[in-house]
Amino acid sequence: MTSYQDILRQYWGYDDFRGIQREIIESIGSGHDTLGLMPTGGGKSITFQVPALSKEGTCIVITPLIALMKDQVENLRRRGIRAAAIYSGLTREEIVITLENCIFGAVKILYVSPERLSSELFQTKLRHMHVSFITVDEAHCISQWGYDFRPSYLEIAKIRKFLPGIPVLALTATATPQVVDDICDKLSRNVECGMWNENSHIPFNVFRMSFERRNLAYVVRQTTDKREQLIHILQNVKGTAIVYTRSRRRTKEFAELLNEAGISATFYHAGLDTATKDERQIAWQNDKTRVMVATNAFGMGIDKPDVRVVIHVDCPDSVEAYFQEAGRAGRDGQKAYAVLLYNDADHRKLEKRISDTFPEKDFIREVYEHLAYFYQIGVGSGYNHTFEFNIDKFCHTFRHFPIQVDSALKILNRAGYIEYTEEQDNQARVMFTVSRNELYRLENNTDNEERVITALLRNYGGLFTDYNYIDESFIAQQCGLQSQQVYLILKNLSQRHILHFIPQKKTPYIRYAQRREDKEHIQLMPVIYEERKAQFAERIHAMIAYATNDSVCRSRQLLRYFGEDNDHDCRQCDVCLSHRPEGMVSEPRLNEAMEKILDLLDDGKPHPITDLRDIQLPSDELNAAIDYLFQEEYIRQDDGLLTRL
Numbered sequence: 001m002t003s004y005q006d007i008l009r010q011y012w013g014y015d016d017f018r019g020i021q022r023e024i025i026e027s028i029g030s031g032h033d034t035l036g037l038m039p040t041g042g043g044k045s046i047t048f049q050v051p052a053l054s055k056e057g058t059c060i061v062i063t064p065l066i067a068l069m070k071d072q073v074e075n076l077r078r079r080g081i082r083a084a085a086i087y088s089g090l091t092r093e094e095i096v097i098t099l100e101n102c103i104f105g106a107v108k109i110l111y112v113s114p115e116r117l118s119s120e121l122f123q124t125k126l127r128h129m130h131v132s133f134i135t136v137d138e139a140h141c142i143s144q145w146g147y148d149f150r151p152s153y154l155e156i157a158k159i160r161k162f163l164p165g166i167p168v169l170a171l172t173a174t175a176t177p178q179v180v181d182d183i184c185d186k187l188s189r190n191v192e193c194g195m196w197n198e199n200s201h202i203p204f205n206v207f208r209m210s211f212e213r214r215n216l217a218y219v220v221r222q223t224t225d226k227r228e229q230l231i232h233i234l235q236n237v238k239g240t241a242i243v244y245t246r247s248r249r250r251t252k253e254f255a256e257l258l259n260e261a262g263i264s265a266t267f268y269h270a271g272l273d274t275a276t277k278d279e280r281q282i283a284w285q286n287d288k289t290r291v292m293v294a295t296n297a298f299g300m301g302i303d304k305p306d307v308r309v310v311i312h313v314d315c316p317d318s319v320e321a322y323f324q325e326a327g328r329a330g331r332d333g334q335k336a337y338a339v340l341l342y343n344d345a346d347h348r349k350l351e352k353r354i355s356d357t358f359p360e361k362d363f364i365r366e367v368y369e370h371l372a373y374f375y376q377i378g379v380g381s382g383y384n385h386t387f388e389f390n391i392d393k394f395c396h397t398f399r400h401f402p403i404q405v406d407s408a409l410k411i412l413n414r415a416g417y418i419e420y421t422e423e424q425d426n427q428a429r430v431m432f433t434v435s436r437n438e439l440y441r442l443e444n445n446t447d448n449e450e451r452v453i454t455a456l457l458r459n460y461g462g463l464f465t466d467y468n469y470i471d472e473s474f475i476a477q478q479c480g481l482q483s484q485q486v487y488l489i490l491k492n493l494s495q496r497h498i499l500h501f502i503p504q505k506k507t508p509y510i511r512y513a514q515r516r517e518d519k520e521h522i523q524l525m526p527v528i529y530e531e532r533k534a535q536f537a538e539r540i541h542a543m544i545a546y547a548t549n550d551s552v553c554r555s556r557q558l559l560r561y562f563g564e565d566n567d568h569d570c571r572q573c574d575v576c577l578s579h580r581p582e583g584m585v586s587e588p589r590l591n592e593a594m595e596k597i598l599d600l601l602d603d604g605k606p607h608p609i610t611d612l613r614d615i616q617l618p619s620d621e622l623n624a625a626i627d628y629l630f631q632e633e634y635i636r637q638d639d640g641l642l643t644r645l
Contacts, residue, residue: 004029007053008046011079018043020207025051027205028133028169035139035170035183037208040327041305044171045072048135052109053081057130058102061111062156063137069111071303076109085111091469092121093461099125114141114152117159126159131166134159136187139170140320143182145535146175147318151413157186170204173327174320177563180206211323211562216330217572218554219339220547226313226341230254231261234291237337239308240284243293244325246314254313255293265291268298273483275473299325305332311339315346317353318539319546319561335591342547350540358411358533359404365519367408368417370398372516382512389420389508409510415528419511428504429467430456430490433497436464442498451479452489463499472504550575593617593625598634598644606641 004025008014017025020036024047027034038044052059063069069085076083084098084107101107103125116122134156140146142153160168168187175183184204223229234241243258243265245251251267258265266280266289283289285304292298296316310329316322322340330336372378374394375387395402413420432439445453455478460468472490476483487503494501546557554573559566569576596615601607612622629635635644 004050004054007050011053011081012046017046020209021047023207024169027207028167029054031133031165031167033168033170033184033187033204035180035204035206036172037175037180037206037211038171038173039209039211039213040173040324041331042173042209044137044173047171048133048169049076049081049109052132055132057105057132058107059109059132059135061109061135061137062114062117062153063111064113064141064150064152065138066113068137069113073111081109082107083109083111086116086122087111087113091460095121096125099129103128103130105130114150114155117152117155123159123162126162131163133166134163134168136168136170139172139183139187140175140179142170142186143175143179144532145182146179147320147539154186157188160187174324174562176320176561180563208564211559211564212555212566213327213330214570215333215335216326217335217337217570218326218558219337219574220550220554221339221341221574222343223341224343226343227254227257229341230311230313231258231263233309233311233337233339234258234263235261237309239290240287240304240306241291241309241311242299242307242325242328243291244310244312244314244316245293245295246316248295250314251293251295255291258291258293263291264289265293268292268294270295270297273473274471275476275483278473296321296325299328302328304328306334307331307336308334309337309339311341313341315340315342315350315543315547317350317536317543319542319558320539322543322546323558323562340547346547347544350544354533354537354540356403357407357536358529359408361524361529363404364408364411364524365522367400367405368412368517368522369519370394370400371409371418371510374398377512377516379518380515382516383514384512386509386511389510391508411524411528412522414532415522415524416513417517417522419509419513421509421511427469428472428490429502430460430463430470430499431467432464432499434499439498448479448481448485449489449493451481452486453493455479467500467502550578589621590624590628593621594629594634597622597625597629601635601642601644604644606638606643609637609642612642 004022005016008017019042020038021043024034024036028048029051036044036047038047048059048061066087069087073083073085084101086095086098090098098107098110099122102110112122136142136153136156138148141148141150142156143149156168160166170183170187172183184206187204221229221233230243243254245254248269248271251269255265255267266283268277268280272280280289280292281298281302284292285302307329310326312322312325316325326338326340329338371394372382374397375382375385377385391402391405394400395405409418409420412418434442439453452475455475456463456470459474459478460470462468472486473483475481476486479486481489490499490501491503493499542561546554546561549557553569553576555570556566571577593615596617597612600611600615612626615622617625626635630637635642637643
């Protein structure tokens with residue numbers, strides 16, 4: 001059998017694994033349920049891709065990140081690895097073909113979203129697949145105590161019933177000790193006779209990689225003028241950057257601010273169309289745009305190792321979110337910065353998020369009652385009825401604020417009274433209403449209309465017999481047009497009865513999961529409300545503590561939050577630098593000294609330690625640089641000879 005190391009060398013060109021990759025691979029390869037805790041940039045994908053190639057069958061990778069699915073499938077195929085992905089936007093026929101290919105053994109790695117797991121089609125095909133193991137990426141999403149809980153992740157435990165004896169590999173870059181325990185509990189199995197028993201499970205093999213990022217300097221900058229500070233930082237720290245904000249509006253505002261200051265920037269958020277997002281991401285990745293100003297919709301699964309600085313102009317509401325976003329800087333191992341801009345207004349906003357996210361119980365019951373008035377649902381009726389939900393109209397009708405209404409609906413969702421689906425993306429659909437021959441006889445179409453019709457026929461099948469989902473931004477790229485132009489062309493063709501066009505829209509949905517109750521009978525149990533509110537408040541206060549604690553090394557604060565004790569300061573965060581003893585070498589002078597030492601040793605030959613005397617530097621700088629290079633394992637000493645590692 002081909003060894004794991006041979007597979008790594010053959011497909012990726014690496015001679016050996018790093019960190020805890022080998023331990024994770026050997027554990028899942030031996031059939032053990034495994035949890036890997038690896039920081040951003042730790043090489044998570046290798047831990048499932050290598051064993052997937054060594055085992056018979058298909059590895060199913062569950063991830064919420066469509067961008068990551070597409071990127072990884074493309075990268076794997078370039079390496080000659082049979083990979084596929086199922087995501088929204090594919091036709092039913094394309095999904096069936098992909099799943100059939102898995103059944104016939106033509107796919108080694110299949111990426112799916114967690115929402116896909118509950119579909120009848122997927123579950124039917126899954127029963128006939130030879131699955132090697134299941135990989136759960138972003139595994140913290142399964143924990144109700146995590147910062148990014150997603151109910152769809154609970155489906156993962158259910159599908160294990162269809163796959164008795166098949167192990168699970170869970171991977172995450174952000175998990176507190178409590179969340180680690182919850183992940184293992186939610187994904188647990190009982191291997192006796194391959195039977196499912198939710199109360200009995202074998203323990204996971206848990207492997208932890210230190211979350212310490214020695215090349216990343218964490219900085220909290222107290223400032224009343226974030227705009228001025230942002231420009232100042234980007235003018236002084238060269239290279240690619242990400243700037244995070246909490247609102248879509250602010251992404252555009254800050255991008256315009258930076259461009260006016262002569263700093264190349266663009267903006268990114270979930271509300272942009274696919275083509276625009278792809279275009280801006282590619283420009284940033286190819287260094288045509290220096291700064292990406294974005295909401296947290298940007299970054300996960302984006303493989304750009306040379307980001308030199310990540311700046312948060314708005315404070316995240318959890319240390320987990322901050323750590324993951326900040327960790328996108330310096331993945332190439334070179335010096336990088338993670339900067340949080342903070343002031344008293346942030347403190348007040350963070351505290352307000354607690355009451356916004358967990359409004360009073362009476363308010364939640366009132367929203368439930370108003371929802372029934374909104375849809376004319378009588379007491380005892382409404383079960384399984386589904387409605388589009390226009391939150392703006394609802395709030396205008398009953399004089400509520402959208403943020404609190406959204407939070408109330410999420411709590412009612414967790415309590416089991418409704419199912420609340422936020423902004424479900426219903427793709428555009430098209431069907432031709434003329435026959436193929438009639439279409440070819442049309443003579444009064446414009447050139448752009450002809451291009452759009454040709455692109456539709458070239459890329460989508462069955463358009464003359466049924467509606468087909470289409471991607472307007474993809475059609476626009478094919479035709480050299482803007483998405484808005486394609487939209488208007490399709491509307492015009494629809495008005496001329498050449499085709500029927502149902503535009504794309506992002507619509508929240510509400511389904512009554514049980515019959516409507518009187519609001520007085522709505523039960524919000526402690527596990528739904530009080531306990532989760534306490535957990536959320538704890539995360540908020542941990543974030544405030546990090547931002548305001550100027551006496552403990554930033555790196556040590558972050559590591560301690562994730563249950564990792566560290567016995568040394570980072571010596572490069574704002575706290576460490578502000579507490580630097582008198583006479584200690586400054587960071588720029590230390591870097592200059594280290595650079596000169598490494599230049600001397602760059603020939604790969606052993607050098608007598610006396611050669612360092614030829615470097616014209618003060619002894620304190622020279623000694624500090626040597627100590628640091630030894631400590632960080634850049635150099636080693638054998639019998640008085642120095643060698644660069």
